[in-house]
Amino acid sequence: MVWIYRLVLWILDGLLPLAAFFSPRLASFVKGRKGLYTNLQKFRESHEGELVWIHVASLGEFEQAKPLIHLWKRKQPETNILVTFFSPSGYDPVVKRKDQDLDGVVYLPLDRVSHVRKFLDIVRPNLVFFVKYDLWYQFLNEISHRKIPLYLISASFREDQVYFKRKGFFRKPLFFFDHIFTQNEKSGELLYKIGFTDFTRVGDTRFDRVAAIANSPQxxxxxxxxxxxxxxxxxxxxxxxxxxxxxxxxxxxxxxxxxxxxxxxxxxxxxxxxxxxxxxxxxxxxxxxxxxxxxxxxxxxxxxxxxxxxxxxxxxxxxxxxxxxxxxxxxxxxxxxxxxxxxxxxxxxxxxxxxxxxxxxxxxxxxxxxxxxxxxxxxxxxxxxxxxxxxxxxxxxxxxxxxxxxxxxxx
Missing domain, CATH: 3.40.50.2000 (Glycogen Phosphorylase B;)
Incomplete structure (x- = not known):
């Protein structure tokens, strides 16, 4: 199954520039990733030292990560925080905000082995968080292989998700994580049923976020x-x-x-x-x-x-x-x-x-x-x-x- 996944992404990588001519959304996807590695290299050269990388799919997942980002910066201000987005709908507004807690904001490259290794060689993260979902097989596999601490936060699972219906390639992404932090008891029960035991129910980080907004609204x-x-x-x-x-x-x-x-x-x-x-x-x-x-x-x-x-x-x-x-x-x-x-x-x-x-x-x-x-x-x-x-x-x-x-x- 892995080779089929790799083949599909190889084809997709070649077709995206052409497809971008017919779709504004895909055009943003392609344009946003131009010069990615050059920009990452410049970022890492100007931000040496320990780095925490947090990946989110879009804006909603970023809001879930925000309390942890703020806390990390308050307790370890010398640590660099890099956030990657998959979707322009999340990337664009966050870049415009110029959040002081973020040292870098970039798009995640396509989940091809060559892109993954190049990304990790440049970024050299000390710690990696994925938020809720958007679990990319090659990225998780390579991070795990390099023994970089890897965590999933704000996890909220459902019985109908592929991880719990199919084994092998479809379930493996969960087992790349060193620990999974769940939002609710049900998610932990589902993980336990498939033999994953390194999880902790901590709740939803969005409560921290909304409480902070309520305490200091505009x-x-x-x-x-x-x-x-x-x-x-x-x-x-x-x-x-x-x-x-x-x-x-x-x-x-x-x-x-x-x-x-x-x-x-x-x-x-x-x-x-x-x-x-x-x-x-x-x-x-x-x-x-x-x-x-x-x-x-x-x-x-x-x-x-x-x-x-x-x-x-x-x-x-x-x-x-x-x-x-x-x-x-x-x-x-x-x-x-x-x-x-x-x-x-x-x-x-x-x-x-x-x-x-x-x-x-x-x-x-x-x-x-x-x-x-x-x-x-x-x-x-x-x-x-x-x-x-x-x-x-x-x-x-x-x-x-x-x-x-x-x-x-x-x-």
């Missing part, structure tokens, strides 16, 4: 003044499918303030939504605060995670489409969160747990959405849900600290 004085004493609903990362059931709700609740942060900044659907909403609405980038409005469209990026500080209730989108977005961000502020019915519950274990804890509410249609909002309008029910959110976050703090301490002992 300040938005204009929005705070606009809201005043009115209750506010924050609609985060919403798609067309979400707005189909949300717009009737918005029109039925004129006494609330509504902050709408869409998944996409494409102005066309935003204008369409605005036209269907009966309440006075404005866009944040052209906001005239002297004019009365009940709805504010946040048509710019980088604000959402801190906007939840204003929420009485939050709705997080994506479940009806490509996948549920981060419900832990509002929960970090102790805010009850509503979301669409998740298609593959196993992919979003935090959604099921939020429901069990009493701070998350799943809806399948407009009728169920209205019913949940009616229940949350009760002060007693809302207070109970708030407390459930805060208690859940508090009980899960410290995952990054546990990973840091255990990896230092395991080396």
């Amino acid at each position: 300040d938005f004085p204009r929005i705070k003044s606009w809201i005043g004493n009115k209750k506010t609903i924050v609609l985060g990362s919403v798609w067309e499918e979400d707005m189909e059931i949300l717009i009737p709700l918005i029109n039925s609740l004129p006494d609330y303030c509504w902050l709408i942060a869409p998944h996409s900044m494409n102005p066309e659907p935003l204008e369409k939504w605005k036209a269907k909403i009966n309440l006075p609405s404005q866009f944040y980038t052209s906001w005239d605060s002297t004019k009365s409005s009940s709805v504010l469209f946040i048509n710019t990026i980088g604000m959402l995670s801190s906007l939840y500080q204003f929420a009485y209730i939050a709705y997080v989108g994506g479940a009806f489409g490509s996948g549920l977005h981060n419900i832990l961000e509002p929960i970090g502020f102790g805010v009850p969160v509503v979301f669409g019915k998740v298609k593959k519950a196993g992919k979003f274990p935090e959604a099921l747990e939020a429901i069990e804890k009493g701070c998350g509410f799943e809806v399948k249609d407009q009728k169920e959405l209205a019913g949940v909002f009616e229940r949350l309008s009760s002060l007693d029910f809302h207070s109970h849900s708030q407390k459930a959110a805060r208690d859940w976050v508090q009980s899960n703090l410290g995952a990054a600290e546990k990973i840091y301490e255990l990896t230092r002992k395991l080396q």
Whole structure:
């Protein structure tokens, strides 16, 4: 099976430059990797000494790695931190942020033996973390062969994943890791069943991240003044499918303030939504605060995670489409969160747990959405849900600290 995998990647490596002419996404993939090794060589020459390499697939996995990165830099500031991304959707925004905890941010090359060895020869990592998934066979094999400490963090497994259904090549990637840090008990049970015993349940590092944001959110004085004493609903990362059931709700609740942060900044659907909403609405980038409005469209990026500080209730989108977005961000502020019915519950274990804890509410249609909002309008029910959110976050703090301490002992 390994030779088939190598052959496919060899063919793919040759076809990608041609395919890039027909796909903007593939064009970004190819362009981002041009001059990679030259840039890596310059980076390593200017950043000598111990290096921790962290690989993430995209932005969501980077957010899970962020608490560990911050902790590592606080405890060992002399250590270099290199983060690799596979997807442009993660790489681009992180590069723009210029995070002070990161010494280097690059794309991961294709998982071909020649690329893998060249990458590792230049980078020479002392420690490697992969986050959640995106487990590339040749990289893991070579890292293990070189006896570089290798860990998987924020692991959340499902029974239907190939690691647990097929043996050999498909399962081997897990066994390259020296230790796996899981988010939940179920993941540990699945690992144990296939004979992997070097794992520890530490929880989800995202709780550390959302708690940090909640403790020091961005300040938005204009929005705070606009809201005043009115209750506010924050609609985060919403798609067309979400707005189909949300717009009737918005029109039925004129006494609330509504902050709408869409998944996409494409102005066309935003204008369409605005036209269907009966309440006075404005866009944040052209906001005239002297004019009365009940709805504010946040048509710019980088604000959402801190906007939840204003929420009485939050709705997080994506479940009806490509996948549920981060419900832990509002929960970090102790805010009850509503979301669409998740298609593959196993992919979003935090959604099921939020429901069990009493701070998350799943809806399948407009009728169920209205019913949940009616229940949350009760002060007693809302207070109970708030407390459930805060208690859940508090009980899960410290995952990054546990990973840091255990990896230092395991080396």
